Amino acid sequence: MAEVAKSRTPHPDLPPPASAVGVLGWVRRNLFSSPLNIALTLLAAYLLYAMIPSVLRWTLFDATWRGDSREACAANRGACWVFIRIHFEQFMYGFYPDAQRWRVNSAALLLILSAAPLFVRAVPGSVKLRLGLSILAIYPIIAFVLFRGGLFGLPEVETRQWGGLLLTLVIAGVGMAAALPLGVLLALGRRSKMPAIQTLCVTFIEFWRGVPLITVLFMSSVMLPLFLPAGVSFDKLLRALIGVTLFQAAYMAEVVRGGLQAIPKGQFEAAAALGLSYWKTMALIVLPQALKLVIPGIVNTFIALFKDTSLVLIIGLFDLMNIVHNATTNPAWLGFSTEGYVFAAAVYWLFCFSMSRYSQSLEKRLHTGHKR
Amino acid sequence: MPESAASPARAPLSDQVMIHMERVHKWYGAFHVLKDINLTVQKSERIVICGPSGSGKSTAIRCINRLEEYQRGRIVVDGRELSNDVKLIERIRREVGMVFQHFNLFPHLTVLENCALAPIWVRKLPRKQAEELAMRYLERVKIPEQAHKYPGQLSGGQQQRVAIARSLCMNPKIMLFDEPTSALDPEMIKEVLDTMITLAEDGMTMICVTHEMGFAKTVAHRVIFMDSGEIIEQNSPAEFFNNPRSDRTKLFLSQILHH
Numbered sequence: 001m002a003e004v005a006k007s008r009t010p011h012p013d014l015p016p017p018a019s020a021v022g023v024l025g026w027v028r029r030n031l032f033s034s035p036l037n038i039a040l041t042l043l044a045a046y047l048l049y050a051m052i053p054s055v056l057r058w059t060l061f062d063a064t065w066r067g068d069s070r071e072a073c074a075a076n077r078g079a080c081w082v083f084i085r086i087h088f089e090q091f092m093y094g095f096y097p098d099a100q101r102w103r104v105n106s107a108a109l110l111l112i113l114s115a116a117p118l119f120v121r122a123v124p125g126s127v128k129l130r131l132g133l134s135i136l137a138i139y140p141i142i143a144f145v146l147f148r149g150g151l152f153g154l155p156e157v158e159t160r161q162w163g164g165l166l167l168t169l170v171i172a173g174v175g176m177a178a179a180l181p182l183g184v185l186l187a188l189g190r191r192s193k194m195p196a197i198q199t200l201c202v203t204f205i206e207f208w209r210g211v212p213l214i215t216v217l218f219m220s221s222v223m224l225p226l227f228l229p230a231g232v233s234f235d236k237l238l239r240a241l242i243g244v245t246l247f248q249a250a251y252m253a254e255v256v257r258g259g260l261q262a263i264p265k266g267q268f269e270a271a272a273a274l275g276l277s278y279w280k281t282m283a284l285i286v287l288p289q290a291l292k293l294v295i296p297g298i299v300n301t302f303i304a305l306f307k308d309t310s311l312v313l314i315i316g317l318f319d320l321m322n323i324v325h326n327a328t329t330n331p332a333w334l335g336f337s338t339e340g341y342v343f344a345a346a347v348y349w350l351f352c353f354s355m356s357r358y359s360q361s362l363e364k365r366l367h368t369g370h371k372r
Numbered sequence: 373m374p375e376s377a378a379s380p381a382r383a384p385l386s387d388q389v390m391i392h393m394e395r396v397h398k399w400y401g402a403f404h405v406l407k408d409i410n411l412t413v414q415k416s417e418r419i420v421i422c423g424p425s426g427s428g429k430s431t432a433i434r435c436i437n438r439l440e441e442y443q444r445g446r447i448v449v450d451g452r453e454l455s456n457d458v459k460l461i462e463r464i465r466r467e468v469g470m471v472f473q474h475f476n477l478f479p480h481l482t483v484l485e486n487c488a489l490a491p492i493w494v495r496k497l498p499r500k501q502a503e504e505l506a507m508r509y510l511e512r513v514k515i516p517e518q519a520h521k522y523p524g525q526l527s528g529g530q531q532q533r534v535a536i537a538r539s540l541c542m543n544p545k546i547m548l549f550d551e552p553t554s555a556l557d558p559e560m561i562k563e564v565l566d567t568m569i570t571l572a573e574d575g576m577t578m579i580c581v582t583h584e585m586g587f588a589k590t591v592a593h594r595v596i597f598m599d600s601g602e603i604i605e606q607n608s609p610a611e612f613f614n615n616p617r618s619d620r621t622k623l624f625l626s627q628i629l630h631h
Contacts, residue, residue: 267478270478271478273539
């Protein structure tokens with residue numbers, strides 16, 4: 001034995017067994033590691049086998065893409081995407097007059113162009129911050145003038161003619177842009193040492209969190225007019241915007257408060273010891289860290305808000321959901337509600353998923369707490 | 373240990389009073405944390421406060437820049453008496469630098485931004501000038517090469533030196549050190565103490581809560597011993613270490629020097 005040990009030259013490392021690496025290893029580890037796992041894998045495989053072909057048949061292979069009327073779809077058993085194509089403009093713009101839709105398009109183009117640098121990695125953070133804030137300050141005014149008109153020779157388009165994805169994005173955009181800052185203020189107020197401000201914020205948050213959004217929207221459209229003097233009336237869309245904003249701000253406040261609580265006391269003390277005022281401490285030291293911590297929570301609230309915009313159908317606004325619903329009741333196109341709702345779901349999903357992906361990349365980029 | 377470093381000259385002090393604490397009492401609920409603290413610190417004086425944990429020494433120096441409130445007594449800093457006036461407190465804090473046990477650097481900002489932040493936002497210096505100032509002090513604490521890193525990428529000793537530089541960027545008249553080396557690994561203590569010694573050589577008024585008795589011996593004009601919220605004894609380092617008067621001081625010194 002000793003002889004062998006002396007003359008030993010190191011044997012090159014053997015490759016790991018084939019069953020532990022590569023596709024086979026992965027499958028073994030993840031799909032067939034225990035009897036329970038094997039059973040679940042087989043069950044899942046069977047469900048996929050049963051479902052995928054029919055889903056694909058309905059959405060793609062047996063679907064009708066060409067044609068101008070429901071008759072074109074009669075021959076096929078799959079989805080009738082003609083229904084979506086015919087109504088597409090309506091789903092995007094609602095009852096916005098055809099001749100004026102260029103205004104919506106240019107507003108969208110303006111937003112995409114001006115916000116594009118925000119998504120480019122090479123642009124420095126301070127520039128992005130300034131650009132983002134200026135967009136927040138200026139863009140709503142431009143968009144409002146473009147959409148609403150009545151100025152600069154643009155014919156007026158009343159808000160009840162706005163609809164479809166346009167309306168959904170208006171409500172979601174205004175809701176997000178207003179709910180986040182309001183939520184931050186409420187969260188700061190709730191942690192304030194001044195009893196009056198604290199009570200006010202707690203009451204506000206608990207009130208709005210305690211009522212369903214549907215109730216809020218109902219009250220804004222049915223009850224509010226009862227309390228206002230005769231002749232005074234608010235725009236219905238404006239009322240919905242205020243309702244959605246206040247409601248989501250209460251949720252946002254609690255999300256942000258969670259972030260504020262995670263900031264160590266030492267950060268406040270270090271900022272105070274340098275002579276920074278309360279607002280500067282919050283703006284420069286505490287909020288950048290707290291908001292970064294709660295990005296998942298903020299985006300969660302944003303996504304909920306985006307989907308909750310569909311509730312405005314309760315008060316008779318024609319957002320994407322309602323306009324799709326409306327089209328499915330069109331006597332000329334009865335029986336295509338599945339196509340309509342699948343389309344609406346796909347659009348909602350696209351927006352929500354993009355937000356989720358963006359938040360994940362943002363989180364990664366802002367990560368500076370390098371663990372050593 | 374810092375005894376190896378040159379001892380900064382203990383020049384005679386001017387009689388300009390920088391800090392005056394008079395009959396200061398503080399309670400946390402029913403707990404009497406500070407009992408009748410009286411302390412006068414001259415310009416350029418260096419004071420070391422020591423004592424067992426929970427004796428109120430950190431609380432005492434945190435009253436000076438009003439990170440802690442006190443219920444009775446008065447404190448005058450650089451000729452201004454502390455009050456509840458927020459603006460006054462902010463003005464005093466600008467002149468009083470503080471270094472914490474756990475550094476408390478801002479983790480979302482680079483080292484340079486940490487240092488330039490207060491000069492920009494409190495002193496209203498233009499960004500470029502503030503960053504030059506920050507670089508000057510980072511050179512002084514010997515870590516200019518780390519300027520563009522984040523605090524999380526530095527060692528504890530480096531972080532504490534950045535924290536010192538950050539305070540110095542405000543050009544304070546007084547520096548408070550709250551156990552600056554207690555959270556550090558032994559091999560990093562010296563680099564921080566050396567930085568503090570250079571500060572002392574430049575005539576900075578300093579109050580330092582620390583257990584580094586070597587630092588107290590070489591640098592301090594006066595050593596103060598606190599126990600259960602009271603100042604038990606204060607004396608020159610030579611007298612304090614060689615002829616401690618109270619039994620509690622003797623006990624503390626025997627525990628800390630022969631552990």
